[in-house]
Amino acid sequence: MGEVTKASILAARTKMAKRKGRGASGLMAPKTINSHMTILRMVMTEAAERFDFDSPYKNIKPLKQQKVHIEPFSLAEVDRICKYVREDYRIYYQLRFYTGMRTGEIDGLKWEHVDFERQEILVRETLINGETEYTKTDGSQREIPMFGPVYDALKTQYEATGKLSKFVFCNREGKPLDHNNVTKRVWYPLLELLKLQKRRPYQTRHTAATLLLASGENPEWVARVLGHSSTEMLFKVYSRYIPNVTRMDGSAFERLIRNRVTTKEEVCHEVE
Structure with missing residues (x-):
């Protein structure tokens, strides 16, 4: 464990990114790489706590993952x-x-x-x-x-x-x-x-x-x-396919404004 350095961890991740996989580029996807690296991080964290040394995995951020792209069938x-x-x-x-x-x-x-x-x-x-x-x-x-x-x-x-x-x-x-x-x-x-x-x-x-x-x-x-553990994933991934349910198409706001304008016009008409 003492021989593992931050540089060697990053080098291993870079090598992993060049392997064949199921990502869009034909190589390992960032999500898969992050999953593998999470195991290494957990091992290093446990070792650091047991043997009282600073984990070399500190401040290594996970690879950025592309937004989940879905293509559901009608x-x-x-x-x-x-x-x-x-x-x-x-x-x-x-x-x-x-x-x-x-x-x-x-x-x-x-x-x-x-x-x-x-x-x-x-x-x-x-x-x-x-x-x-x-x-x-x-x-x-x-x-x-x-x-x-x-x-x-x-x-x-x-x-x-x-x-x-x-x-x-x-x-x-x-x-x-x-x-x-x-x-x-x-x-x-x-x-x-x-x-x-x-x-x-x-x-x-x-x-x-x-x-x-x-x-x-x-x-x-x-x-x-x-x-799913929560609805966060649903709204994050599927909202564009269900605008009327998630109220992400602006229709609710438009109805509010229209009702507001209609009510205001009715009040003005009554005053006249």
């Missing part, structure tokens, strides 16, 4: 996708669009966490590298109501995989889906067939969020359904 596009997708993946994508579950959450969903009696999906685990583990955060532990066609869809899915696997969605061997394989073989070819803009499967989660909010649901409730 309800009409959702209908088209669910209509033309391969039959064996129709229910899978219905759940993605109507629940807003993360990829790891839906791929790791087990039948023991599907409560048909209360019509709820219990998010308790996430799938990482083929193995299920605790969700991303404590806030990700939640119950999702079976919206719209989800209840009937899961009943149908149970007939297909309920006795084959502990996982709701699985391959022929009963093992969980490989999301990279599904994306390349099912998702992208479908978007190309429908002549829709190429978008990552995670946009299904953004789509669910925008549809829930645009329908007039309470933002705090929507945040809980999506597994």
